[in-house]
Amino acid sequence: MSRKYFGTDGVRGKVGDEPITPEFAMRLGYAAGKVLVAAEHDALHGEHPAVLIGKDTRISGYMLESALQAGLTAAGVDVRLTGPMPTPGVAYLTRALRLQAGVVISASHNPYEDNGIKFFSARGAKLPDEVELAIEASLEQPMKTASSQQLGRVKRVEAAAARYIEFCKSTFPTDMDLRGMRIVVDCANGAAYHIAPHVFHELGADVIAIGNEPNGFNINKECGATHTDALSRAVRKHRADVGIALDGDGDRLMMSDASGVVMDGDKLIYAIARYRKESGQTLDGVVGTLMTNLGAELALKALGCEFKRANVGDRYVLELMQKNGWLLGGEASGHILCLDKHTTGDGIVSALQVLAALRGSGKSLAEYTRDCPAYPQILLNVRVARGFKTDGHAGVAQAVAEVEAELGNTGRVVLRASGTEPLIRVMVEGQDEAQVRRTADHIADAVRSAAGV
Secondary structure (H helix, E strand, C coil): CCCCCCEECEEEEECCCCCCCHHHHHHHHHHHHHHHHHHHCCCCCCCCCEEEEEECCCCCHHHHHHHHHHHHHHCCCEEEEEEECCHHHHHHHHHHCCCCEEEEECCCCCCCCEEEEEEEECCCCECCHHHHHHHHHHHCCCCCCCCHHHCCCEEECCCHHHHHHHHHHHCCCCCCCCCCCEEEEECCCCCCCCCHHHHHHHCCCEEEEECCCCCCCCCCCCCCCCCCHHHHHHHHHHCCCEEEEECCCCCEEEEECCCCCEECHHHHHHHHHHHHHHCCCCCCEEEEECCCCHHHHHHHHHCCCEEEEECCCHHHHHHHHHHHCCCEEECCCCEEEECCCCCCCCHHHHHHHHHHHHHHHCCCHHHHCCCCCCCCEEEEEEECCCCCCCCCCHHHHHHHHHHHHHHHHHCEEEEEECCCCCEEEEEEECCCHHHHHHHHHHHHHHHHHHHCC
8 A cells, every 4th residue: 555645754845735734734643643542552551642742943843843732632642842853862762751652843954945744653763654554544534632531731851952962972982082073063953953062062072063053944054964065164164173964853964074075974884884893893784775886885895794775765774774683774865874873863873983983993084984985976856746757758768778788887877766855866876977977967868858847
């Protein structure tokens, strides 16, 4: 059964357009609440199930938070509020507080005009497909408010940010600190603005925080993990040892070396893997995605790490990691999962693992990732009508076949639809940059022709 509302990362869209409206959010809260009530009825011994709600700094978060509260409490579910909280912070607190589910109001790296709603299970993991399908089925049923005696209650979680800060610090080796290290931290004017700088400062670093003045409209705007020029400039200006950039909801990570050169998720995963190998930690294999650079794959294999590719999306990376019993995986986009540290991708926790590698090795970020080359890789985003698929378009298939024949065994082609935006992503990778760019343009032109744009 296909899902009508849930994508690869919850429900997401432009604020004011279905499904990101207060009416839908209320119905979604009610539907999720009814599913949770049914699922947890016996285990809770008659007590109300409780759900945690966190959000990023978008202006629309207030509206959606109130609507979700109304729906959940109408279904007889208690609500706990954190205010602005990174997505991985909601996952952690849901588990730590022994709640039945967590809800995040965020559109991650998207601009402020967008927003989204995603759920975590009681274990701090994304909801299984069958639960999301049950919620969608419940959405088709009319709302029937619980009796006044059964209505849920709402209250704020005391010291939510402080609890998550302590959790993040606990993932850094206890015999290390960051004293003597100057770090620029770009919070993307997002959910980590009041958390990330404190984590690194309390571990001893000299922290320069940027992107830490959210106003509801500037989340991800020319800052953060998706716009790293600001990080590079700040690192050079302040002569920092390293730079850290998060995205709006704090689950993506990019880092910069001392010269301002930005390292993507592939290189950061390599740094973590290399240190784990060198320090004798268990590391059987690493999961990447279809977009993982071929240079990173070869570098990981040179460390003795088995490597496998999942479909794009941290959901699919996690599934393949769990299937193989592996602890490390992630995406070039900066979603990095260290399952021995957290149940989900966490930008702050991942940065701490990279910093531990630098501290433990005594090397700079540039030195430690030097053996992980990046093959020329061109990614083009072709905007299309929502729901457009390339399947069945002969011109697109022919263009892909031509490029694959030209590249032979020296490159790769990946053509896929974005899971969060109406885009077709065209990726071509190979040894010759001019060839890669020309062939990527050829496929992108074929997609535009098929889509009529």
